[in-house]
Amino acid sequence: MTSTLPAPGMSFALNDEQRMIVQHVREYVRAEIAPKAAAYDRSGDYPHEQLRGLAELGLLGATVPEEWDGAGLDSVTYALCLEEIAAADASVAVIVSVQNGLPEQMILRYGTDEQRHRYLRPLAAGRHIGAFCLTESSAGSDAASLRLSAARDGDHWVLNGTKAWITSGGQADTYLVMARTSGPGARGISCFIVENGAAGLSFGRPEEKLGLHASHTTTVTFEDVRVPHANMVGEEGQGLIVALASLDAGRIGIAMQALGIARAALEHATRYAAEREQFGKPLREFEGVSFKIARMAARIESARLMALKAAWLKDQGQPYSKEASIAKLLASEAAVDCARDAIQIFGGNGYSREYPVERLYRDAKVTEIYEGTSEIQQLVISRAVFAELT
Known part of the structure; x- marks a missing residue:
């Protein structure tokens, strides 16, 4: 190996x-x-x-x-x-x-x-916001089964179908859309750039989510949306290759998002444990609290090192798919666990919206789901490990 x-x-x-x-x-x-x-x-x-x-x-x-x-x-x-x-x-x-x-x-x-x-x-330059349109209601982890179609019509493609769970849906200016241009499977998918305002493009209401309320997530519907052939990204049939290659970089990003949530939970819990007293002494002096703080810190440091390794490999032009998946898996688990432990340290106050840790807990959960669930990350990692057998 x-x-x-x-x-x-x-x-x-x-x-x-x-x-x-x-x-x-x-x-x-x-x-x-x-x-x-x-x-x-x-x-x-x-x-x-x-x-x-x-x-x-x-x-x-x-x-x-x-x-x-x-x-x-x-x-x-x-x-x-x-x-x-x-x-x-x-x-x-x-x-x-x-x-x-x-x-x-x-x-x-x-x-x-x-x-x-x-x-x-x-x-x-930040003048426009971009969105990534891959997921459909019946095609999440199984991206190769997507159904949104693109039919050639002269120098244009005509898109029909609906995407789901699109970050910045309705707010973004530029949409990178995966659509089926030929037969079933991954090789039948191509990638297109679609501009907001295109005729036939519409958006659902923002989803009422557990967390990340300010990040709008919507359905995006295409009804005879005409897209110039010049807006195809990559070659015809390479759309899923384009998407999955970019997801590796996206997974580093989600790992760092998760780490930010986890670190915020640790910082709030540490300050609270130092200031709050029970039985005549600060919470920090109770092992039941201090040990939670220690494990939170250890998980954050470990996940951060893995994420930075993936980022470093990317900068060196080396393969980093496995490392990105490991980083996302570890960091998203750390975010959920650290936010939960922070609520426990806050006690009843942690369950109140007057304190920030309940929001961190709600925001953390989705990091185990989007841009590849934890189960998909484990699949990517295990395949890489088996491929390394010598």
Whole structure:
């Protein structure tokens, strides 16, 4: 079996510029985003204001090269910035993660120069929001069974069908849509860029979700939507290849979102345990509390190292699919467990919306589901392990 030792030269020590970027983002989100998170959770309003602020920092096109109006950050720095955003507001973080990890990477890696000029530039600059349309009501984990169809009509394709659970549905300007252009199975799927406002394109009401209330999730319906052939990303029949290749980067993003949630839970629980007294002494002095804090910290550190390894491998141009899946699996489990333990430490107060940990618990759960469930991550990991047998 292939060695699992760290790759030669692998280091996550930040240089001065990286450290300055992450510190600046931390200060910004703590001042401008975190104080508003509870209000947005209650109202369910889409966070346009927060996204505009992050766009000014270059974080809506974080890893896109500067030549395409992105910030040109390395994956490790971007990952740490995303953790900071998620610790402030996970709803905002998932919008940023989807934008950077899916539509932008798909166009950057597989698009034409014309597509990069027309669509990638405004996405990377934060003037537009992007969405990723793969999931359908009957095609979730089994993406190859999707039914949304695309029929050729001269220089156009005509799309019909419905996508489900689309982040930023109705809010996004640019949609990367997987559609069936030929027979059954993965090879019959192609990828198209569809603009908001296209005739026949409509959106359902935002789903009433357990958490991430400010991140709108909707159905997206296509009724004879005409898309120019020039808007096909990659070759015909390569849509699922384009989508799945980009999901690896997206999974690093979701891992960092989960880590931000977990870290916020730890920070709130630690402060509460230091200040709250029972039986005449601070909660921190009870092993039942301090041991929970210790395990929370251990899980976060372990998952973060795995996520940063995946990000580092991506920067080196090396395969990182297995590492991205491990990172997402560990980080999403850490988010759910840490948020639950934080509520336990808060006791009855943790169950109240007056305190932040109940929101963190609600926001955490979906990280085990979207961009590949925990079960799918285990399938990806186990296949990689068997493939490494020598």
